[in-house]
Amino acid sequence: MKKFWLTGFLILASVFIITGCSNNTNTEEADGKQVIKIALSDEVNPPFLYTDDQNNPIGYDIDYLKEIENKLPEYKFEYTFGEEESNLVGVDTGKFDFAINWFFKNPEREQKFLYPTREYGYSMTSLVTKTDRNDIKTLDDMVGKKFPPMSPSGGLRSILNGYNEKHPENPLTIEDIDHPSNADNLKRVDERKADAIFLNKSTFDAIQKELKLDLKISGIVSKEPIFIVFNKEHTVLAEKIDKATLELNEDGTLSKLAEKWFEVDFFKDIDYINEKSFNYEK
Template identity: 30%
Template sequence: MKKILAIIMGTILIASVFIGCKNATQKNEDGLNTLEKVKKSGVLTIGLNDTYPPMEFRDESQKLVGFDIDLGEEIAKKLGVKCEIKTNEWKGIILSLKANKYDMILSTMSITDERKKVIDFSNPYIVGGQRIVVKKGTDNIKDEKDLFNKVVGCQLGSTGEISASKIEGIKEVKKYDGVTEAFNDLAVGRINAVIADGQVAGYYLKKRGEDLVLLDAKLTKEPVGIGFRKDDKELKEEVQKALDELKEEGTLSKLSEKWFGYDIYK
């Protein structure tokens, strides 16, 4: 009886292993990784939030423009495919990546330890940082210590929000879906300051006039990278190769001069 039971169990085990191997082979033969899917379809889909000038935003004619838009187009060219942009609310941008709404995130995303737990990143293509913006004529705010008992605005889910949450004594951290909304509230006096990426703030202030001022104080130093699903190693490597070539060829420097007014890669 024991021999018969052993034979039956052995047969089941062998069958299970065979079926498992067959399924794995089937997946390898018929399934495509993301890079292969991109190459086959001829389209690289990029997820971003379109409320962060000069990185990604809508111009006067509602056309999607910005540094990351141009960079996405250049990366797609390197891969030999077309670039397709899919916009997403910032607070759900990582969840949408993991749900396969797009192939990667190219949206001025700072590389943080928390984010690295759930997605992978390229090497930094920009090193940014959070700075303070105040209304022109504000004499009582010079650095983060002066934010005590003040109402401070930031973009919801951004590293600006993280920086604001770490400053002791702030009366209220007001969170906005887009950083432009925060600047508008600052201009009319609804809040006392905004914490945002320095390059983004500098561009926005230049475009809107002289009603707001970007302070010299730097709160953080933040590397910005492209986000990928953790199992998309092949796509990540191919995009990183494209980034390296674009930097070596001087394309990134040209984009920097176009959108920031100076070469951040020097």
């Protein structure tokens, strides 16, 4: 009988231990602080995120997270690089507390993850064409024309899907591909195999520095809010970071970081950016 009760106790104890481990990824401590595990995308996107000569992460995202960490001294941030989709799976399963990689909101991700109410920055979406083309400046101009293939679940695709929902009589034609290469797609436009590519301005800037293709940004379509993506159970963490982000926005810190990394305060509207002669060629 004693053996039976001992066996039962051990089973119950193991259940509690397993349950506790599955619901809490950040139980370890460093210097008395709670460790927060953060997933960074290894497909870097300067100036949001890239690495220095010592392979340390730098950029707007990292400076923002350093400001957040300073405001929340009870936490210590630890970073891990990984493939974006694997990072999101890790956030969903609790391997990571959150991921950061200029994520847009879309219905599919909002079902799986916890989004804060406050964006931490903006991505400038643009149309990139051959330098000799002046007929494409807006999404309306792409009706009946060809885009390179796009991921069906990406944030940029969700913007185009939204356009098609508003324009069912004249939708954009979009070809699906699971793992598109931005470099290859830009080459398609350069070779006139596609009319234009819809891309984040910063992504184009980074690739163009390497490839030096005969391409230009023909028009800025929008500025899209970008967010951290949290595990759904981390409501307290998300609320604290949300509050800290608001404070950083109100005291001008985020505007200063935007000007540092992008040479423009993207928290202001597009009219302001155009008035300041935002240099699309950089």
